[in-house]
Amino acid sequence: MRDWEALVERQLRGLALEPAEIAEVVAELSAHLDETCEELRRRGMTEEQAVQRTLSQVEDWQKLSRLIERARTKENVMTNRVKQFWLPSLLTLFLSMGLLMLVQFFGPNPWVIARKSAWSLIAPVAVIYLPWLFSLPLIGAMGAYLSNRAGGSRRAMLTSIVFPVLPYFAFFLVALPVTAIFNDRLGHNIMFLALFVGLLAWVVAPAGALLAGGALVQFFLSRRLDSRRIVGS
């Protein structure tokens, strides 16, 4: 019986991968050759014929070695998860936070929604920075474009788009139930209703704005794909 593992190991000696990876490749390819040879023998070929036919599957071992290296390392530089999700997500997060800071420092006064009582205004329950809100579709579009260009799935793209509001969402997820439980013991300015309005102002509205931009990009990208198909066909 032929030692396929030794043969593959010898042929792929120059493979520039980690030793564990090389061992995996050698084991996998030799198992494939072994099974091919066995199958050919079962079909009635002599040992020599089967070995010759099996070996004919690889014309150039050096070329195969290069192709394997390229396939296993080229896309390792930046993993798909980073390209499709983390990079667009962090970019949208930093852009939206940076822009919010700029608007807070240099922009016009925010739109303040305050709770009215019978005799006066009580603490503001939502502060909305309109210029920031209007810029979010652009940021959402950027996230969608980057994720789509990297081949991201619909879920990766959607998460990248709404990523900037996720920290606020997490805050409200914790704050709302806590407030609901301790509402009676807390001050009037963090009451349940205030948090609910805050959720609308800091999560729902920005997420809507981000998604609007993202959806627009997806619409144009799908149209471009369709027109390419028409040209291609």
Next chain:
Amino acid sequence: MIGPGIKRGTAELAVLSVLEDGPLHGYELSRRIEQQTKGALRFTLAALYPMLYRMEQRGWIRGSWETSQQGRRRRCYRLTQAGKTKLSPLRKEWSELFSALQRLTKVSRA
């Protein structure tokens, strides 16, 4: 016989489609494709594995070592969620291309 250019384009679709039915190791995968296409698509070892590794890097398939009943260790590939997501538009694109070619050849004959 289908030429090499078209084969390259259909190779990924073939692998994803076959893996949709369940996990397979490399040798079985190539056999299954050959059988199901009645020999029109044939993958040699040199063509198959670089493609499988590339598809694995892209996250479309995932390989894991398994031991068969005969004690043979083999790397089984299964379709990931990303692979399933990739398969559906790919299938549509190829189907549209083939329909378009079919229409074209019918028109030329007429």
